[in-house]
Amino acid sequence: MADEKAGRFPDPHEYQVPPELEGWEEMYPSHYLFSKERQDWEKNQFWYLDKIHAPEPMPPLDLIFQEAWQISLSQYTTRVFCIPPAQGIAQRMIGPYMYICAIAPPPDEVIGEKAQLFEKRVFYVFEHYNELWDKWLTKFKALGEEMKAVEVPKELPKFVPEDQVLPAPTGCYVSYDLVAAFDTLVNKMFKGWQYHFEMLNLTYLAYLMFGDVTRKLFPDISESAIGKMVAGAYVSMFRPEEELCQLSRLATSLSGVAEILKGETTADQKKTELKKSEDGKKWLEAFDKAKDPWFYVSCGSGWFHHEGSWITNLDIPFSYIKSYVERLEKGETIERSLDEVDKERDETVAKYRELITTDEDRESFDGAYKTVRTIYRYAEDHLFWVEHWFHTIWFSKIRDFGKLLVDNGMINEVDDIFMFNRYEIPEILTEVVTGWALGVDIPLRSDYYKAKADKRKKILKAANEWNPIPALGVPPEEVAEPFTIMLWGVTTDKVQEWLKGMGEGEVRPEDISEIKGFASSAGVVEGPARVLKRLKEIVDIQPGEILVCPTPNPSWAPIFTKIKGAITDIGGLTSHAAIVCREYGVPSVTGTGVGTSVIKTGDKIRLDGDRGIVTILERC
Amino acid sequence: MKWIYRFDELGKEHNDIVGKKCANLGEMTRVGFRVPPGFALTLGAYERFMKETGAIEEIRRYLATFSADPDNTADMTKYDKASEEMRGILESKEMPEDMENVIKQYYEGVSKTAGISDVPVATRSAGPGSHPGQYETYLCISGSSEVVKNIIRVWSSTFNPRSIIARARLGLSLEYDPIGVAVLKMVNARSAGVMFTLNPVSGDPSVAVIEGNWGLGESVVSGAVTPDVWTVDKVILEIVKESVSTKPKEYLLDTKTGKTMLVDLPPERQNIPCLSKEEILELVKTGMKVEEHYGIAQDTEWAIDDDLPFPENVFMLQCRPEQVWSKRKKESVLGKKSGYELLMARAMKRIKIQE
Known part of the structure; x- marks a missing residue:
């Protein structure tokens, strides 16, 4: 745009972060910073805060997932399946927050070339989806097992063990193994993320296509109706919860087991208790059988190390089991009937289909529906395997390194390793093994790293209190990138809304008494709010509270039986969470943008899931 | 006779x-x-x-x-x-x-x-x-x-x-x-209005559109006030659009003369919806039954009786076949495309962000 001021957001090169974040730049790879060299291009792009993948300040090592998706998501669109007018999504950091940019379409000749490749490559995937999915799952599981098998040295021994020297020296030792193990893990993570998008871009494209088709037939159809027609019940992401239900049922059929599980003790105490009886052992056996892979599920989105997982916080699945057992004993049904869900979906589709007025359109609709249904389950299936199972393995391996660094005095706490990015960690590891190789009494720069970790933790904490601007740069003329449209819902209206927000003076959150979002699950409820910014606070939720969070996560399904309603900052009507809310009949308003900053825990609020309105009735 | x-x-x-x-x-x-x-x-x-x-x-x-x-x-x-x-x-x-x-x-x-x-x-x-x-x-x-x-x-x-x-x-x-x-x-109308069992503007047959105001339906039919409008998906029975307007006046019956009078509404009622969610859904369900019975989209008048409890208070006053869309020639909107052709069309699409 010609006008330098109007219709644009601040130039990212001029945008200032609060002084408390001073020094943030060194936390991330330098190509993630807005730079002089790329200034002309960068300032004319449209950058917006990625609240979906990076709702909170980014710990340096956790950026690896973002790094990996920037490449992988983009390459499938631009170079592999060649979605004709679409380009990739670029990322930059401003303070510890990530901004992303959907790049404008390429020149027409490139679009033409891509269109030819697209037809040839993409239709093949749809034709062969089922067998491709089987292959995908096989190779992905193998990759995860390889990651599990990576041996992280537990210590740097005073002298290498005898068997590594005699009868023949292995020739390479812990000084090599340690750095190599980290490199291997990083490579596997990148590979996993290459796999992640193998069919996802096409899944989203198919979904958008089906959305277009239904909206042409039914101009007033809601996003939630489209979501209902497409979503499947038998997907991996629901399995962890189903396993919990089964374990709970098993508990009630065994003697003495339910009593132990209902107790107020910790998971460890319960396990010790269970080991004392035959039936208890039987139950534990079933538990152990289910836990890999199904309890390798993040307590959050899987994107942050501090979220934890069921497998590392057994208290969480045990607390779900406790409430399921109690409900079973009251004679309640705890399982969602998957057949019912499937049946209901088929009925919904049939009803819309019946309303189509011409046979030609009915045929096209059938074709469109078949196309989207063929591939759509990928959206929910990959999520479990990559963001949950695979990331959980990664976090646990990284903590092995963290422990070794603590043991060697380089950092204070195991999780401090996440304060260093993936390029810095090899440097620390190298320093450690160099010291080990040099002999005894070799000084290391422990204080240097400890101070760095401390400073970075402070920066991240300060960033938590800061609300960065929603967008920077110049809105593009058009976008074609399917993720941008589907996940972030970037539309003309949204951009205008953001632009409008810039002109107004800052409204203090406490002055706001009403916020709006998507009416994603029907019903009106009132109650106390529970604001959940840090995902591990999930155990604090009390029955009857209304959950307010940045974005709910699939693994939270069990708490939906506890809460009265749910409000999220981000997310449209088709997110997994919105679907869960509807299935549990929990009213919800999603995509409010500001829920977690305006509402405070304990505020009395009214959630109107019919209209998408949240009212703050009484401040606590 | x-x-x-x-x-x-x-x-x-x-x-x-x-x-x-x-x-x-x-x-x-x-x-x-x-x-x-x-x-x-x-x-x-x-x-x-x-x-x-x-x-x-x-x-x-x-x-x-x-x-x-x-x-x-x-x-x-x-x-x-x-x-x-x-x-x-x-x-x-x-x-x-x-x-x-x-x-x-x-x-x-x-x-x-x-x-x-x-x-x-x-x-x-x-x-x-x-x-x-x-x-x-x-x-x-x-x-x-x-x-x-x-x-x-x-x-x-x-x-x-x-x-x-x-x-x-x-x-x-x-x-x-x-x-x-x-x-x-006479229905003692707390709220009243009209309902189409399709969208009279877009012709979308999957929704019902309700317009209503406080009091008698005359204010809606005559256009004396901008009514509240709800668009309700008939398949999933969810309200997909709602517009609650400021309704300064309502028609009430003068029970003595039998004439209607346009009276001012108190400010606290002007901006609140004239129907509850359950009433809206009950109306739509009734409208769907009427439509199914006649086999054609309907244009109906309804009222909510103030004397009776829900759902006995939800009355249909009249219905007639919808005239415009039902008579229109049915034409394909998807251009006889196959699933893959539709996918290709979508893949080529761009979303305008700037006006």
């Missing part, structure tokens, strides 16, 4: 006998929709009245001297005058005694059903053809003599200026236009 029917004795096969509105109310009652209790007078009743009272003769005599051009604006006053004369003839006549007695019996039946003596009723015209809104309706009629009197007034409204001009333009005889009359319990 039977000339009076309770609604539950009627069905759509009686269209030509009692007029469409009455036949519909009958059909709806028969199918089990909530409509206010009442009865209908046939076209034959109108004819009997005209003949037995001698009204028809007098009108013919009057018309023999009358001449005017319906397309000439200057002649409009002539029609006004003629209307006044002819309505005067009808309204000066007494209802034949046997008819009067039967009407009174039926009216008492309605009072009994409603559990209110001398229950207030509406007397509504019901043409056999499709001339909606040309004739008149009288509201809040209480007591059997008043009911009888107002039935005659409805008949005489076939001689109102609009109707005689319409007949003149169509080249029909001015002397004679038999209609049915519906006599039904």
Whole structure:
């Protein structure tokens, strides 16, 4: 745009972060910073805060997932399946927050070339989806097992063990193994993320296509109706919860087991208790059988190390089991009937289909529906395997390194390793093994790293209190990138809304008494709010509270039986969470943008899931 | 020849006998929709009245001297005058005694059903053809003599200026236009309005659109206020769009005069929705049943009765086939494309961000 001021957001090169974040730049790879060299291009792009993948300040090592998706998501669109007018999504950091940019379409000749490749490559995937999915799952599981098998040295021994020297020296030792193990893990993570998008871009494209088709037939159809027609019940992401239900049922059929599980003790105490009886052992056996892979599920989105997982916080699945057992004993049904869900979906589709007025359109609709249904389950299936199972393995391996660094005095706490990015960690590891190789009494720069970790933790904490601007740069003329449209819902209206927000003076959150979002699950409820910014606070939720969070996560399904309603900052009507809310009949308003900053825990609020309105009735 | 029917004795096969509105109310009652209790007078009743009272003769005599051009604006006053004369003839006549007695019996039946003596009723015209809104309706009629009197007034409204001009333009005889009359319990409307079982603007058949205001439906039909509007998905039964407007006024009934009055709403009611969610969904479900029964999209009028508990308070006042979209030729909107062709089309699409 010609006008330098109007219709644009601040130039990212001029945008200032609060002084408390001073020094943030060194936390991330330098190509993630807005730079002089790329200034002309960068300032004319449209950058917006990625609240979906990076709702909170980014710990340096956790950026690896973002790094990996920037490449992988983009390459499938631009170079592999060649979605004709679409380009990739670029990322930059401003303070510890990530901004992303959907790049404008390429020149027409490139679009033409891509269109030819697209037809040839993409239709093949749809034709062969089922067998491709089987292959995908096989190779992905193998990759995860390889990651599990990576041996992280537990210590740097005073002298290498005898068997590594005699009868023949292995020739390479812990000084090599340690750095190599980290490199291997990083490579596997990148590979996993290459796999992640193998069919996802096409899944989203198919979904958008089906959305277009239904909206042409039914101009007033809601996003939630489209979501209902497409979503499947038998997907991996629901399995962890189903396993919990089964374990709970098993508990009630065994003697003495339910009593132990209902107790107020910790998971460890319960396990010790269970080991004392035959039936208890039987139950534990079933538990152990289910836990890999199904309890390798993040307590959050899987994107942050501090979220934890069921497998590392057994208290969480045990607390779900406790409430399921109690409900079973009251004679309640705890399982969602998957057949019912499937049946209901088929009925919904049939009803819309019946309303189509011409046979030609009915045929096209059938074709469109078949196309989207063929591939759509990928959206929910990959999520479990990559963001949950695979990331959980990664976090646990990284903590092995963290422990070794603590043991060697380089950092204070195991999780401090996440304060260093993936390029810095090899440097620390190298320093450690160099010291080990040099002999005894070799000084290391422990204080240097400890101070760095401390400073970075402070920066991240300060960033938590800061609300960065929603967008920077110049809105593009058009976008074609399917993720941008589907996940972030970037539309003309949204951009205008953001632009409008810039002109107004800052409204203090406490002055706001009403916020709006998507009416994603029907019903009106009132109650106390529970604001959940840090995902591990999930155990604090009390029955009857209304959950307010940045974005709910699939693994939270069990708490939906506890809460009265749910409000999220981000997310449209088709997110997994919105679907869960509807299935549990929990009213919800999603995509409010500001829920977690305006509402405070304990505020009395009214959630109107019919209209998408949240009212703050009484401040606590 | 039977000339009076309770609604539950009627069905759509009686269209030509009692007029469409009455036949519909009958059909709806028969199918089990909530409509206010009442009865209908046939076209034959109108004819009997005209003949037995001698009204028809007098009108013919009057018309023999009358001449005017319906397309000439200057002649409009002539029609006004003629209307006044002819309505005067009808309204000066007494209802034949046997008819009067039967009407009174039926009216008492309605009072009994409603559990209110001398229950207030509406007397509504019901043409056999499709001339909606040309004739008149009288509201809040209480007591059997008043009911009888107002039935005659409805008949005489076939001689109102609009109707005689319409007949003149169509080249029909001015002397004679038999209609049915519906006599039904007044709904004590807390809220009322219209509902289409499709979107009248986009033609989308998967939704129903409800417009409503506080009080009687007149404010919605006449456009006196901007109503609240709900678009409801009929398949998943969810409200997909809602627009609650500022509604400064409502029509209420003056129970003494039977006339409606436009009154100011207190500020605290102006901006709140005039229907609850359960009422909205109940209306839509009823609308869907009506639509399914007739096999065609419907244009309905509804009211929420303030005296009764939910869901007995949700009344359908009338319904008729939707006229525009239902008659339109069905055309393909997807261009006979296959699933892959649609996918390709989507892959090529760009979203404009800048205007």
